[in-house]
Amino acid sequence: MIPGTFDYHRPTTVESAVALLLQLGEDARPLAGGHSLIPLMKTRLSAPEHLVDLAAIEGLRRLEHVGDHVVIGAMTTQHAVINSTLLTDLVPILRETALVIADPQIRYKGTIGGNCANGDPGNDMPALMQCLGASYQLTGTGGHREVSARDFYLGAYETALAPGEILTEIRIPVPPAGHGYGYEKLKRKVGDYATAAAAVVITMAAGTCTSASIGLTNVSETPLWAAEAGRILVGSTLDAATVNAAVAAAEAITNPASDMRGPAEYRTKMAGIMLRRALERARVRATV
């Protein structure tokens, strides 16, 4: 539990951070809140020779309503997400999700950008971002590019980030007023990653589901956007048969590892149960 030797860098601009990362190459890792990376370093599963700390960069803690989107700077802490009235008003599922990440001490340090960018399938925000249809602004030496959260995750700890790129901002389309939402997470204890978790955002009109988006956490090497399950729900009254079919469709795309949280079959079924419960809460919350 003693990390290897590394050099610590603390740039003050995105440009210098990007330049540093590019120059130092594969031996360098950006450091946000550190709550995924540092445990890996303590067990020496990860041994970067350089840490590029993003904490001193101005402007990565932006939190704004811009047009029909909210924009969240990557270094915004989970604590700040929880306490933002802007987010709570416009995208309340963010708060619901952040509240089941770790514990208050960790949420003071852990950032939404780090949670999204690290590619750890155990992180909660990635599946939520897929559910919400968010996109990530990736910044490199050549400037910015935009990648959808649904296209960003390639494998465990593998993402669309190119060498030298940093995830700098998250853009989330504001869900329609009156939407229903729910994030359900099964975990063994406070601080644990999900055995399985599901994020659901729906809209209802006259008792009929008019849109549905579903994300699943920690039941595959990447977060999962359960597109088919969502499609099944749309146009239904969320009757039992339709919900069962959607749950089955969601379970079908899972491919969890067997670990101390339980065997794969259990985690798949729990993804289904979490979806069922998140959906029920979303249905109750949907106001139209």
Added chain:
Amino acid sequence: MNEQVKIDIDRAERTEKLQGMGCKRKRVEDIRFTQGKGSYVDDLKLPGMLFGDFVRSPHAHARIVSIDTSRAKALPGVIAVLTAADLKPLGLHYMPTLAGDVQAVLAEHKVLFQNQEVAFVIAEDRYIASDATELVDVVYEALPCIVDPFKSMLPDAPILREDIQDKMVGAHGPRKHPNHIFEWQIGDRQATDDVFANADVTIKEMLVDHRTHPSPLETCQSLASFDKVKGELTLWGTFQAPHVIRTVVSLISGLPEHKIHVIAPDIGGGFGNKVGAYAGYVCSVVGSIVLGVPVKWVEDRMENLSTTSFARDYHMTTELAATKEGKIIGMRVHVLADHGAFDACADPSKWPAGFMNICTGSYDIPVAYLAVDGVYTNKAPGGVAYRCSFRVTEAVFAIERAIEVLAQKLGMDAAELRIKNFIKAEQFPYHSALGWEYDSGDYHTAMKKAMDAIGYTSLRAEQAEKREAFKRGETRELMGVGISFFTEIVGAGPAKNCDILGIAMFDSAEIRIHPTGSVIARMGTKSQGQGHETTYAQIIATELGIPADDIMIEEGNTDTAPYGLGTYGSRSTPVAGAATAVAARKIKAKAQMIAAHMLEVHEGDLEWDIDRFRVKGLPEKFKTMKEIAWSAYNAPPPNLEPGLEAVNYYEPPNMTYPFGAYFCVMDIDVDTGVAKTRRFYALDDCGTRINPMIIEGQVHGGLTEAFACAMGQEIRYDEMGNVMGASFMDFFLPTAVETPKWETDFTVTPSPHHPIGAKGVGESPHVGGVPCFSNAVNDAYAFLDAGHIQMPHDAWRLWKVGERLGLHG
């Protein structure tokens, strides 16, 4: 106000001022602990101090082909790298275990469990030491490993311990197989078999008390400093039994015992993890002797969970025989005990399976037979008593689960079956079929109080309704009511049957009253959080009439403390607490002589009154203990030596037998397997209660660990012998969020043989709690004919039960 009222108020005020036994005195040690001002081993820094770290085996079983330390030694800052080849000439590549086995300090030809110590790197700082461990090149040749203890004694099983392969008789008798450690039998086998052959009803169940770990928050650590000029070794460490460590270090190092100074500073929890001797202690000592500078070793979390002392791993085939009316007439138990790669159990030496023979529990069972086979596997060594007396959690789990299985077979209520079989109050002292003499108990009273408090009858009625609702599909929750009525055996112990490496298991207290009436008292025990500095002072306060705040308790320094066997197995209060009372009474007897001299009366004319001796019939003529202390030094009676101090080494005449009645109400979500504890009620009878607040704290802590063990905490291995989940990411240490709310209660049945009637309580909640939780889970599924459900009861396993029973549609 009349005279009598005044006297009463005066006496009440004087009593309150003492903060003696029975009062909720605040813990004096918390002043430093809550401010972060405790001083632990890792807080110690000595000039020139070096740090050690281990190279550990990635394999569960492998031959060591070669070890090359040259790259590590070349790293700047590395001072030395020790291997078995360096220790062997000193005779230190193996160390004796408390169980009569030997354990490799550094592996010589083979490694026998994953993370076994292979080399010890000593460097200028901890980071360099850790870096260097990656530069030691060890070539292994993997061997087939044994993870399942049931495969240890198969004819074609790989032989694990080649070092003792030809030793057909072990420390506890003949060995049946090279992977066999001992067979231990007790009870009347023939009579038991006869009872079973003719019984109306019998049950037989394999009850597994799975492998887990005590996991104190502070890991094991040591700091050795050898003074080459004086030839003296000072060893600071996380030692629950510092004197035993001193003796062991003397025996294995050849240093004379008076030149070894063992000091246990503040300890951050032990729970049995810090009783044994570990490779890190030996290597830090050897490093310091060889290099002549202090060497520190601090275990990290993964090392702690995966190497130093697991607990449990008992596979108990448990049988009960009963009449059809529900009178238990016999018990038969066979245990397969997985001891890992070395037998490093920390039991009294004559007890290879600890006090497993307390397994007849709280019941009057006329005949019983117990056999335990210990075997080697490719897992970490240990088998320590995790917050319990030796193997008592296992024993209580066996009987308390088995009696529920029997109740179900008989179609009887589990509480009623217990009450029917309880040892009756008038049967104490009670001689159990497996050889113990229970000192005192009143089980019926305790059970009735507990059942009334929890509302047992209405809980069963509610459960019956819920079960019907479940069958009708109206709820997806199952309700379980868990019961445990445990009897512990603690306070080891009498010299006739308890010793550690030949050292009888007495304990000690030395009390010295200063001329101004304040006190220092030193003990042979060592607190790891139990609050000794608070509670021993309360005993002395009551015995000697000196305010507890004027009494300092000191433990852990073997140069100043009298020899003792340490703190584990709930022995501090039963043994050292008794020594404290006896030593105090010796002082009191002398004080009475001095007071008589001061008051110019005969000793027999005096009587004790809270904090003073007064002349019988003349209460205004008295001398307080404070006044007596001054005279003891400055004006003692003729022919009486000055001073006021005493020491007592107390050898207990018997163990003590705390007991309790626990109830748990649990609701289980069948769809996720998540179990929620709705209520947990714990009634404890630990005899005389020294500090009710500390008792309550102990019960809370013990129940929390019991909850952890029953509901998910485990050290698991895969089939390759890889240890799974040896970090707090996976290892279940409940936080305040997961921990249920505890309801505590008590009865008081003093121990008749203990000077103050106290029995010990720190481990009761753990011992009683584990089966109570498991019984609640099992009870929830019992109406579905689920059969016995093994621990740990984490969510996925309970979901699997639901799958097996077809509950998920």
